[in-house]
Amino acid sequence: MKRALLFPVYWLLALVALFSSCAQDGDGPLPVMPNGELVEGKGYFLGAKLDSGRAIHLVSDTLYITLSNIWSFSNCSLTSIDLNYSFEDSVLVFAPEVNFKVNTDDCSSPMYRPDTTFKRMTNELSSKITKIVVKNDADSLLDSIMLRRGKLELDTFRIFVDSAFAEPESLPLRTKESPSILRMLDSLTPQKFYWRTLRANCTMRVDMCNDVVADTVYPTSWKTSDTALVPVRYACASEDSTYCLNSKWEYDSTALGKVMERLDTVWHTSTYYIEKIPSCAMVNGFSHSSIYYGGKMAFLRELFVPDESELSCGPATKKDWVAINLSTDSLVVESEDRISVDSLYKVWKSATIARDTLKVDSTESK
Structure with a gap:
């Protein structure tokens, strides 16, 4: 029994002796460079x-x-x-x-x-x-x-954007004075959608009204790649009566009308920040809030104004006029934009000037 207990101890001493025999006086981290060379x-x-x-x-x-x-x-x-x-x-x-x-x-x-x-x-x-x-x-x-060579001028201001800016048919439209906001129509894209009527049957009448009218449920969005199914339901002519509960309509997919067309137009528009600037000046910093139709839009603009010793000019849209596309916050220059600078300037000059204050309905006291 004693020999069995001593046997593991002998092995432990042998391992200690093995590692001790490998130790050297110079052990430690390796030198960065051999022989201490630089x-x-x-x-x-x-x-x-x-x-x-x-x-x-x-x-x-x-x-x-x-x-x-x-x-x-x-x-x-x-x-x-x-x-x-x-x-x-x-x-x-x-x-x-x-x-x-x-x-x-x-x-x-x-x-x-x-x-x-x-x-x-x-x-x-x-x-x-x-x-x-x-x-x-x-x-x-x-x-x-x-x-x-010159100075930097940092300004913050707000411009009122009338609700008419949201109506494409009223474009081009701009705000008064300078700086101003210009929104213009770029192009029109005609679209054609297809749809078919879908028969709807009421399984639980509420009011037995004598006069009924068609109540067609058109989709809220259309897809050019799909033919929309438009349920044709009925409603009582009188608003005081209910023809059928909404949950009790059943649709018959086997009773479809002929394919019909719905024409639509996509209005492509652009919105610009426009400002008259001193000759050869440039916009050095620009940020703004989101466009809010019927409210005010906030701007922060840093303008570099050159002194008499400055030989360089711009960059700017024109020498004394700057236009910034508000969708990309990029400066409009002749070589990079789809619309020419002269065309944009003419649109800005001829655009209708929108109201610059919020129209408030008032009642006269009697």
Whole structure:
């Protein structure tokens, strides 16, 4: 019995001796580089933003350059990030370089290190420079921003949108003054739907009225790919009487009328924000609430107004006139939109001006 108890103990001592014989004085983490050598190299970055993605940068402001997805071997290997730059015609090109030096230090090595932001003054740049871009080591253009001389004006306002804007037959229609809202008809698409009558039988009459009228139940929506079945029921001519309970109608699918056509028209419309602006100005920021017919629509608009030393112009729809498509919040320009700028301008000038206040019914006291 004693030998049986001692047998597992011998095995345990043997395992301890085995692992002890493998131990070395130099055990521990492996060195980062063999023989403690120093290795220098270039890292890279995959993302960059200028002024957090804004459209323009004022020459008098501080430029913020943010680099993201930076690889530098490890967090403690980064030695410097050089903001190299050059000039190409009217463009200032930033091409940062990531430098690292690997030594025996052991530190965390995530795939990418935290984003890094640099600040640069631009007030001494030549007036010929109109654009700033940032590229990485692969010569990939990561971001660009227009360089302008002038000021930014931020305004918030509300425009009343009359309920007539919801009626396509009243278009084109616009609000008064500037800024204004214009809604216009783009095109018409005729549609043809097919339908057949379906016999309905009442299984429980409520009132035995003498005079009855047809009560056709048309669908609330139509499909061009399907023939709609339209039940034809009856109702008492007098509103005080009920012909049949709604739940007691039964339909006979074998008693169908002939196929008939229903014509319809789809009205394709567009809605624009229109504003007269100073010559060569541009919209730098734009947001708005949802369109509310019969109520007021809120806008927030930032406008860049150039000073006398500014050589660039726009971009804008026209030199002193801007149009923004409210369905896409995109600036209307000649080369990208289906409607020409001149045509849109003519529609805006000739459009009917809607009421600019809510019409309230009033009763005269007697």
